[in-house]
Structure formats: structure tokens, C-alpha cells
Amino acid sequence: MKPTIVYDLPLHDAICQAEGLAFALPDSHAVIYQGKRDGRRTLFVRPASEPAPEGAAMVTTVSRKPPAAGRVMNLRDAVEHMAKNLPAGVELAEHAHIQHYPKKRFAPSWDQPGIFCYEFMSTEGLNVGTWMPHNDSVLFQTGFEGRGRIHARAWVDGKVNGPRADISEFIVGAMVTDENPGDCTEAYKDGWVRAERSLRVGADPDEAPPDYGNEDRWNGHNDRLALERTIRLGRAMNRTASAVARPSDEAVVQGNLSHRPRP
Structure with missing residues (x-):
């Protein structure tokens, strides 16, 4: 089952603003709200410490807290970094999709390529982040409603497709404070x-x-x-019991997220 694809340029701009604000607030996060101003749909970006605009509903949050490892990370550290920076209402899938180095043209018999990266998926089926082994941070994929982006091969019929790594134990451990x-x-x-x-x-x-x-x-x-x-x-x-408010369908343009520019 594929997620609904919504391409909303005003929301894309709001996510870009929230990204910048989140990086400036490493101990907190940014919040995107949807409300109305002069009868028109409007998006607001605010620090979490500020009250929500009157009558506005939360769309999503953006958090960019730095990794706690403070060194070259392993997979456990990357999962913790990912789990602590997910938008409100988003949860990590228990398996990450593994991408391998492609076979070298001059060595076509090489059938055990090394791991190129781990693609973290949400339980909604969206690609929410990428981590390369020995990298000290995660590349977050903001995309659709700030909740990630479509990954053409990683999610099929509600399951992580292809080579995968079980990260369920790491997810549970990441939530311990x-x-x-x-x-x-x-x-x-x-x-x-x-x-x-x-x-x-x-x-x-x-x-x-x-x-x-x-x-x-x-x-x-x-x-x-x-x-x-x-x-x-x-x-x-x-x-x-909780449900995060989603943007209304008003003034939303349908499109293909696979060609959407990154914030």
C-alpha cells in the first residue's frame, strides 16, 4: 500500500523554514501550524517554546538535535539519533532498508558488496532518514508533510523490501532517558x-x-x-489515543514526490 502523495509548495517552504529554526534550536524543536489569516489558509512556523497561533492546528514538528554519541557512530547510535528527531506522530519501522555498493564493472564476480547505507523507514512507509556507516550523523528526509519521502524500492506491500536490518531492539533502547x-x-x-x-x-x-x-x-x-x-x-x-492533525486538502496540488527538491 503506497502512501498518499501530496505536493504542497507552501508547506514545502514552511518545512524549509522549520529546518533552519530546528538547527538553531538544538535543545528544542520547531513546530508547523496550520490556521487561517484573513479567511485564507496559512502556515505558521514557531519554536516549541512559543504558544500556537490562535485557532491553529499542529501539522508536524521538525527536530534536529545533534547525535549524543559525539564520535563516529555505529548503527545503534544512528537509530537513537533518528528516533529522537522524528516528527510528532511518526514512528520508525522495525527494519531498515540496506543499500549495497554496486558491483564493480571490472569485478562482475564480486557478489558480496559492502553496505553503502541504511535507509530508515517509518511505519507509514516513508523514507525518513539515511545513514552511511562511519558517518557521524543522519541525513533526514523531510519530504511529505515533513514526515519523510517516497522510496521507490524500500517499501512494498506494507513491509521493508529487499536487504534489511532488524533495528527493533535499538529503537526501544533509544527511547530510554x-x-x-x-x-x-x-x-x-x-x-x-x-x-x-x-x-x-x-x-x-x-x-x-x-x-x-x-x-x-x-x-x-x-x-x-x-x-x-x-x-x-x-x-x-x-x-x-493520539492523532496528529494533517493539512486540509484545500489548495493542495497533487504531484510526484520522487522529483521533489530537498529542503
Whole structure:
């Protein structure tokens, strides 16, 4: 099933403005709203810290927070960078599409080409970002409604097509954030921090903490796991209950996104 293709020049301009604003706000993000001014459809770009224009609905968000790795990234780091910069309402598909170096003309027998890049896809079937191994950042694909662009080969019948990498574990780990344990002993805090580190690399919050031989450290680890279970439950409930406003069909021009210029 292919996503609906909408080519809206005013929205494209708004996304370009939001990109620039997002890069200038590395600790926050930009928001695109749709409203009316003098009876005409208008798009507004605002920092997240500013209130929405009166009567306007959010179209999408643009975030360009720098990667936390601060070094040459591996795939886990790239997924985390991608997950923390997705537009509101967009989620990463559990598999990334792999593109390989083409076979060299002078070596046609070479049948094990190296990985050229990973194309990250959204669960909507749009290409949202590209990462090349050993690159220290991700190229974000803004495209349709700021939510990505069509990739001709990567998404077929609702699934990532061709060579692919399972990144589901990395996606879950990317959503783990530092939480404050409050006033506590050093041993409790140590257990808490150890739990966060293990969750970031794919630990199951339902698993029992290791036997530290120290009750405070064990409690800190266990309490952080319990908090993570609550956070994930809330996230799942919000995912099913929330819907991001989309632009209306008014003044929208149909077109082919595969030829759309990048912001």
C-alpha cells in the first residue's frame, strides 16, 4: 500500500523554514501550524517554546538535535539519533532498508558488496532518514508533510523490501532517558544508573535485577525497571489515543514526490 502523495509548495517552504529554526534550536524543536489569516489558509512556523497561533492546528514538528554519541557512530547510535528527531506522530519501522555498493564493472564476480547505507523507514512507509556507516550523523528526509519521502524500492506491500536490518531492539533502547531517582543513597543511585544503561542496550524491564549482594543497589535497579514499565505502558496508550492533525486538502496540488527538491 503506497502512501498518499501530496505536493504542497507552501508547506514545502514552511518545512524549509522549520529546518533552519530546528538547527538553531538544538535543545528544542520547531513546530508547523496550520490556521487561517484573513479567511485564507496559512502556515505558521514557531519554536516549541512559543504558544500556537490562535485557532491553529499542529501539522508536524521538525527536530534536529545533534547525535549524543559525539564520535563516529555505529548503527545503534544512528537509530537513537533518528528516533529522537522524528516528527510528532511518526514512528520508525522495525527494519531498515540496506543499500549495497554496486558491483564493480571490472569485478562482475564480486557478489558480496559492502553496505553503502541504511535507509530508515517509518511505519507509514516513508523514507525518513539515511545513514552511511562511519558517518557521524543522519541525513533526514523531510519530504511529505515533513514526515519523510517516497522510496521507490524500500517499501512494498506494507513491509521493508529487499536487504534489511532488524533495528527493533535499538529503537526501544533509544527511547530510554535519564530519570532522577530523587534523594537516595549512593548504592541506590548506582543500581538505578546500571538499570538505565542495561535498558539502553536492550534489557527487558520485566527481567529481575541481578543479585548485587546489596539491598539498596538492588532496590535502585528494581525501581528503575518498574518505572520503565510504567513509561512504556503510557507511551503505548498515548500512541493509540493520539492523532496528529494533517493539512486540509484545500489548495493542495497533487504531484510526484520522487522529483521533489530537498529542503
